[in-house]
Amino acid sequence: MRLSGRTQVCVSVTGFPGGECVSICQSQRKGFDMSIAILSLLLAASVTPPQPYGTLPTERQLQWHALEFCGFVHFTTNTFTDKEWGYGDESPEIFNPTDFDANQIAGVARDAGMKGLILTCKHHDGFCLWPSKFTDHSVIQSPWRDGKGDVVREVSQACEKSGLRFGVYLSPWDRNHAEYGRPAYVDYYRQQLRELLTNYGPIFEVWFDGANGGDGWYGGAKETRKIDQSSYYGWDETWKIVRELQPQAMMFSDVGPDIRWVGNEKGYAGEPCWATYTPEGRDGKAPCPGLTLYEKGENGTRNGTQWIPAEVDVSIRPGWFYHKKEDDKVRTPDNLMKLYFESVGRGASLLLNLPPDRRGRIHENDVASMREFGRRLNGTFAKDLAQGAKASASNTRGNDPQYAPTRTLDGDRNTYWCTDDSTLTPELTLELGGPVQFSVVSLREYLPLGLRVDEWAVDRWENGKWVEFAHGTSIGNRHLWRGEPLTTDKVRLRIVKAAACPAIAEFALHLETK
Numbered sequence: 001m002r003l004s005g006r007t008q009v010c011v012s013v014t015g016f017p018g019g020e021c022v023s024i025c026q027s028q029r030k031g032f033d034m035s036i037a038i039l040s041l042l043l044a045a046s047v048t049p050p051q052p053y054g055t056l057p058t059e060r061q062l063q064w065h066a067l068e069f070c071g072f073v074h075f076t077t078n079t080f081t082d083k084e085w086g087y088g089d090e091s092p093e094i095f096n097p098t099d100f101d102a103n104q105i106a107g108v109a110r111d112a113g114m115k116g117l118i119l120t121c122k123h124h125d126g127f128c129l130w131p132s133k134f135t136d137h138s139v140i141q142s143p144w145r146d147g148k149g150d151v152v153r154e155v156s157q158a159c160e161k162s163g164l165r166f167g168v169y170l171s172p173w174d175r176n177h178a179e180y181g182r183p184a185y186v187d188y189y190r191q192q193l194r195e196l197l198t199n200y201g202p203i204f205e206v207w208f209d210g211a212n213g214g215d216g217w218y219g220g221a222k223e224t225r226k227i228d229q230s231s232y233y234g235w236d237e238t239w240k241i242v243r244e245l246q247p248q249a250m251m252f253s254d255v256g257p258d259i260r261w262v263g264n265e266k267g268y269a270g271e272p273c274w275a276t277y278t279p280e281g282r283d284g285k286a287p288c289p290g291l292t293l294y295e296k297g298e299n300g301t302r303n304g305t306q307w308i309p310a311e312v313d314v315s316i317r318p319g320w321f322y323h324k325k326e327d328d329k330v331r332t333p334d335n336l337m338k339l340y341f342e343s344v345g346r347g348a349s350l351l352l353n354l355p356p357d358r359r360g361r362i363h364e365n366d367v368a369s370m371r372e373f374g375r376r377l378n379g380t381f382a383k384d385l386a387q388g389a390k391a392s393a394s395n396t397r398g399n400d401p402q403y404a405p406t407r408t409l410d411g412d413r414n415t416y417w418c419t420d421d422s423t424l425t426p427e428l429t430l431e432l433g434g435p436v437q438f439s440v441v442s443l444r445e446y447l448p449l450g451l452r453v454d455e456w457a458v459d460r461w462e463n464g465k466w467v468e469f470a471h472g473t474s475i476g477n478r479h480l481w482r483g484e485p486l487t488t489d490k491v492r493l494r495i496v497k498a499a500a501c502p503a504i505a506e507f508a509l510h511l512e513t514k
């Protein structure tokens with residue numbers, strides 16, 4: 001039940017059997033409406049929302065959670081040398097894509113359902129894809145667009161055009177820079193970060209890679225430079241720059257502060273995968289990028305000290321950069337679906353790398369795979385087969401329609417079904433109004449109230465009794481159960497264990513598009 005409007009008070013009463021909604025306007029039925037308004041105020045006052053449980057997400061994290069699926073774009077001199085890690089001595093002249101097309105790249109991403117793209121503006125080799133003021137080891141010295149090109153600009157503009165968010169990867173390890181390992185390089189790194197965060201519009205994510213192999217060209221020194229990961233980069237100061245220039249940007253690293261590395265590059269999150277996390281350092285040191293027990297990122301930490309959800313970064317090919325020899329090793333649509341269910345479907349986000357080839361375009365084989373993957377993905381989730389079902393629950397918080405079980409069916413992650421504080425193991429039943437065939441169940445918790453559910457199960461009605469077919473632990477942003485198609489006219493969500501009265505934003509059914 002909600003009050004809204006300024007000059008005209010409108011009262012919506014929801015939660016009647018069948019989920020109907022009645023709206024009555026003051027201008028037509030003033031007296032009756034006023035009594036409904038008073039009644040609703042009394043009701044709303046008596047049913048307080050549940051207290052949040054444990055560590056909570058920030059507003060910027062909540063917005064990021066809604067994205068779920070984004071793309072990575074690995075592109076640099078490696079594309080032209082056939083390497084994965086350039087040594088840092090590559091001539092900028094070799095960077096010369098013959099048909100660079102940022103709109104093609106963004107279009108492939110958008111059509112498959114991605115919500116953003118993160119570009120490797122500078123990888124470990126130090127070559128800059130934008131004309132940085134602080135080095136000439138960049139596109140300025142490339143024949144591409146006569147040295148006047150700016151890949152970062154073109155990709156950021158293409159993203160804007162395609163309705164995608166734009167993010168940046170700036171490798172802390174720089175095998176080209178003469179000062180790498182000394183304080184002057186950290187200043188250089190921060191200046192470059194400022195350039196990227198100032199000149200290219202809104203940035204949704206900044207990716208801080210923890211990789212450091214030690215050896216490199218380093219201005220001709222050709223040596224191995226070891227740095228102390230825990231102190232060298234001064235991460236606290238660097239992170240402040242991001243907060244200052246792009247307060248809405250999410251920062252990724254082994255330890256967040258906003259998003260954590262899932263701890264593998266194979267394309268899966270753990271089971272369970274908690275959004276809460278207590279990072280642990282290596283070698284008795286404090287955790288920081290490059291010095292964390294990152295393996296623990298797969299599962300996160302139940303009741304962890306911070307909200308740092310996992311991101312699953314993985315490439316559509318064996319390598320992060322384009323190599324012709326991998327043209328026939330592009331992941332299949334089947335495999336991409338599997339990745340999606342094992343990342344997004346476990347409460348993490350999926351960051352799938354699409355490396356442009358030497359033309360500067362996504363190769364035809366990758367495009368074909370993405371197109372079919374997108375068709376299946378979008379087809380699968382286009383329709384919630386539970387919508388219109390009759391929802392009932394063993395308990396509804398204060399019997400208040402605001403917390404009614406129908407809230408799990410409205411496709412809105414900001415409304416939720418919730419129980420009284422003392423009810424930790426309730427059930428929610430959906431009567432589907434006839435046999436319905438589905439193969440995917442989608443669950444979401446209402447994240448602003450924290451991770452409340454520890455264990456859940458879903459049953460189907462079969463031959464006069466309930467039969468369990470799905471069982472799991474963490475839900476968080478999303479849990480997707482995927483199985484063989486089954487048909488029933490009734491399903492039931494059972495919360496088996498919860499730390500606080502559950503707040504469930506979604507209980508949806510889908511049939512996977514084949």
Ligand code: FUL
Nearest residue numbers: 074084209210211313320
């Ligand atoms: C790693 C890097 O070393 C790879 O080259 C790639 O950029 C991947 C996303 O992160 O740490």
